[in-house]
Amino acid sequence: MADAPSEPTLSVRGLTKRYGDTVALADVDLAVRGGEFVAVVGPSGCGKSTLLRVLSGLEDRFEGRAAVDGDDVREGGSDAVGMVFQEPRLLPWTDVRGNVAVGLPADVDAADPDARARIDELIRIVGLGGFAERRPAELSGGMKQRVSLARGLAYDPSVLLLDEPFSALDRLTKHEQQDHLSDACAERGTTVVLVTHDVEEAAYLADRVVVLGDQPGRVETVVDVDADRPRERTDEDLLAVRARIVEALGV
Amino acid sequence: MATAEERSRLRDVPIPAIGGVRWLLGLVVPALLVVVWHLLVTTGVFAAHQLPEPLRVVGTLYAMGVAGDLWGHVAITLQRVFFGVLLGVAVGTGLGTLTGLSGLASDLLDPLLQSLKNIPSLAWVPLFLLWFGIGEGAKVLLIAVGAFFPVYLNLSTGIGEVSEDLLEVAEVYDLGRVEALRTVVFPAALPSLLVGIRGGVGLAWMFVVAAELIAxxxxxxxLLSDGRVLARPDVIVGSILLFAFLGNLSDLAVKGVQRRVVDW
Structure with a gap:
């Protein structure tokens, strides 16, 4: 326990990922403490999604090290990792409830009343209370994205990766869902890596913001967000953080 | 001006009004053809010993139905198709799943099966007679061969083409092999399987003719070949119409199942 701070929950060292001749990530270092909320921002094509794919164990081949709780993501370390993809990726043949149930951990029986109650609770939290029995084809893009989010939360992983989970949501819903996510992860002590384009979102949600540079993706800057929680979106400190992120992005 | 008005009237009138009976439109052309057929025969363009008039065909079928021997023929053909399809679909589903899931099995079996599918149905008949005799088994097996290929081909490709995106979801959420098959792969391949079954049922009707014509x-x-031997064109045409009717009926049935099962 004493050495817990020295071993970060998520540890990336010298991570380089190539697709053929294209370098998607170059020598990326990143350490995320347990329960920390890290946002990753950067220009399109800077390897943000690739980073999440590596961490979630979807990429077998890369150079360097990526580990969760000390276990390489290629050797079972990714089991503790859940991911909300950029696209909803729902099963079209089953309803919202069935799709959220996909996220339930393997040892939980979806037919169990407690599991069912939890699924319905998650569906309610993402604001789809009346839609549990709808199929994806009957939902709008934003609704599908929220189903996908609920699925990720159902998995209740120790590390949750989110790839622009709020991109298809209208402003109001987006703010609501950001708060829900923040509360849910704080409550469960979930470690979060959130990829986003939205500087305001990054500053509002994260403890630290990692800014990736242009191709090949390198860590440009890390911005600490020293604002107390619960935060106000209009907090002066956050505005300053936003300015620093924007400056680092060079836009 | 008048044309524009007319056009708008045409558009307004009524697809919805006739929506319920729209399928009847598909019967208009066949009905006209029957009339033409009748006229061609009665005016002597076709000799009656080559092409009987429509009513005579109906009369022959009706008489056979009343006498009772028609039902035996229909029943045995239906039975052969049924068991042939059952067997073909079962084996096709099994092998299609195997080659769809396993690269090794696909490498071993797929080239063989792909080339076997090009053998015409009639070519199998002598061999099947030699191996299995002229009993029911030989016919059911021959029909099963026909039904097998579309099922195998469609399912094998269907499983192979399950969206990578969804497979990654299964991987990220650690569904495990069995659970991933149950929740993602099989449902995703179900439409392909049904397309295959539909094709298989269609081919089963072709193969049943091959089997029954010869042995x-x-x-x-x-009945069809008997009609030729007895020089009864009415029996021949009647048999063809029976095949058409039953083939359509079975296709509609499978289509109905398809619509119910693949409803997303």
């Missing part, structure tokens, strides 16, 4: 003492295909 049968009963069945609609036998």
């Amino acid at each position: 049968a003492s009963q069945g609609i295909g036998f």
